[in-house]
Amino acid sequence: MTKVIITAIGSAGDVHPLLGIGAALAARGHEIVFCSHPPFEAAARRQGFAFRPIGTADEYAAAMANPALWNPRTSFRTLWAVIAPTLLPHFQTLVSLTDDDTILVGTLWAFSARLMQELYRVPLVSVQVSPSTLLSAHAPPTHPRLTIPRGLPLVVKSALLRVIERQVLDKVCGPALNTLRAQLRLKPATRIFGQWLHSTDGVLCLFPEWFARPQPDWPTPHRLSGFPLFNEMGEPAPDPQLDEFLAAGAGERPVVFTPGSTLIDHGRYEDAVRGALRESGLRGVLLTSQAPEPDDAGSSVPSVLLKRRYVPLQTLLPRCRALVHHGGIGTAALAYAAGIAQVVTPFAHDQFDNAQRVVASGCGVRLDGPLHAQALARALKQVLGDPSIATQCGRMRDQLAASPNGCEAAARFIEGFMRGGARVPSRERVPIFAMAASGHGV
Structure with a gap:
């Protein structure tokens, strides 16, 4: 040993x-x-x-x-x-x-x-x-x-x-x-x-x-x-509200939004997300430190945006249709593994290089800050409306699944x-x- x-x-x-x-x-x-x-x-x-x-x-x-x-x-x-x-x-x-x-x-x-x-x-x-x-x-x-x-x-x-x-x-x-x-x-x-x-x-x-x-x-x-x-958190705790939200929308899977550990104005980020969802008619899951704890008392499930402090991306992303994230390479890798399109919004460090590589791989677009609702809505429309991106995301998912x-x-x-x-x-x-x-x- x-x-x-x-x-x-x-x-x-x-x-x-x-x-x-x-x-x-x-x-x-x-x-x-x-x-x-x-x-x-x-x-x-x-x-x-x-x-x-x-x-x-x-x-x-x-x-x-x-x-x-x-x-x-x-x-x-x-x-x-x-x-x-x-x-x-x-x-x-x-x-x-x-x-x-x-x-x-x-x-x-x-x-x-x-x-x-x-x-x-x-x-x-x-x-x-x-x-x-x-x-x-x-x-x-x-x-x-x-x-x-x-x-x-x-x-x-x-x-x-x-x-x-x-x-x-x-x-x-x-x-x-x-x-x-x-x-x-x-x-x-x-x-x-x-x-x-x-x-x-x-x-x-x-x-x-x-x-x-x-x-x-x-x-x-x-x-x-x-x-x-690698998912070091193990199996996630039951979250009936999240499950109900993911299953709603007449089969229209939501978009996940996460700024990662990047220091941001969470209120402004959420405003941009809500505005983009209004313009695009999409639904979303926002992962933010400002989210309240899940309510197990049977409160109503929101129709457009559900907020959570943390959900393991390995279990969440396969149930969603796109990911908006900061450009961390681990987050990008999980999106590739789930076979979903990416909108990368880099802030600092290696995020800009990672974002450019996501674009080069044919699986997403790069959107430099500051984040605005209209630009985010356009980026989502682009990645969700381009058949070549969907095809390439599927290829990357299959390739990762077959890799060691x-x-x-x-x-x-x-x-x-x-x-x-x-x-x-x-x-x-x-x-x-x-x-x-x-x-x-x-």
């Missing part, structure tokens, strides 16, 4: 896929230690994992509620300001947990795990939840502010990408990271996102090739596992690094581990 230490940093869309992969590894007999933000502790422990927090619950809540995190102009710097203070404490946690039969698995921001690999040669699998952070000059990611036109000559795209790396990304992350590297007696890192953060052992990409075709300048070795479709389980494929890739990997003998690294774990000499 190998100990697998998983570092999952980010929103629910970044963390939940790693819960699924951890569950697949646990089912294969491995010990899982899950390191993430405190709000995900209950979900990790439901899977039987040991849990180690990164930061505090208050810090995470404050970050998610900070408008600057959802503004494309300030999101990157704001996110780094939250992550940077956790680098040394999390590094010390990893040092204390690691033994001679340990493998590390980490998402994009698992810098401390990358330091462990670099300093102590602990095997590491880097995980890319979405393709936007694989900075390719051959296929530059879509970004609201820094998108490199794909039609430019490759040499020009490469030069522009290097400028973005050095003058934007490295300038934000380099000072804090390289201060810690100096304490660990490591040389400064450059091209942090283009090269350094990717494990030299292997990079696991949690999406299929038809969603993002591998590029010549992606890190190697890499493996595309497919979407890790993404969590299982990811688990098999990770297991490949558990046998015969290079490791530093424990007698050589224990003194350094002890020094780092104590906080002295680093």
Whole structure:
């Protein structure tokens, strides 16, 4: 049995896929230690994992509620300001947990795990939840502010990408990271996102090739596992009102609306949804934190819009006809699996790139904010009235149904690094581990 230490940093869309992969590894007999933000502790422990927090619950809540995190102009710097203070404490946690039969698995921001690999040669699998952070000059990611036109000559795209790396990304992350590297007696890192953060052992990409075709300048070795479709919540609680609403409408299935964990004005968002439903004559289910708890006392079911705080999308989407969402890749994957059209309304981070890939796949349209009722109604009319979109959604559903389980494929890739990997003998690294774990000499 190998100990697998998983570092999952980010929103629910970044963390939940790693819960699924951890569950697949646990089912294969491995010990899982899950390191993430405190709000995900209950979900990790439901899977039987040991849990180690990164930061505090208050810090995470404050970050998610900070408008600057959802503004494309300030999101990157704001996110780094939250992550940077956790680098040394999390590094010390990893040092204390690691033994001679340990493998590390980490998402994009698992810098401390990358330091462990670099300093102590602990095997590491880097995980890319979405393709936007694989900075390719051959296929530059879509970004609201820094998108490199794909039609430019490759040499020009490469030069522009290097400028973005050095003058934007490295300038934000380099000072804090390289201060810690100096304490660990490591040389400064450059091209942090283009090269350094990717494990030299292997990079696991949690999406299929038809969603993002591998590029010549992606890190190697890499493996595309497919979407890790995972429902950690189990069977949903009975909801008679929801069931009645879904069955109503003379067979006209509703549209689902969800902004995900994006910080938005929920009142304005709901107004746009209601206006779009009025204009289009459709019915909808709105998933919002502002929804009241379901009423089991037999109150009347609304005819046009039903609000819920949470409904598992894996069970809801197959009973609906379209999904309007923020552009999280996990949400998009569930829409593909359900075979329904998508209207993607990106706000920040990787959402713009994911939205563009949904459009390229022929399964939806992209609608940039701010969200207005008329534009939303037009977008819904487009995706629901286009037979080619319906046909392509059906093809994607069938293709995913016939594909290997993404969590299982990811688990098999990770297991490949558990046998015969290079490791530093424990007698050589224990003194350094002890020094780092104590906080002295680093």
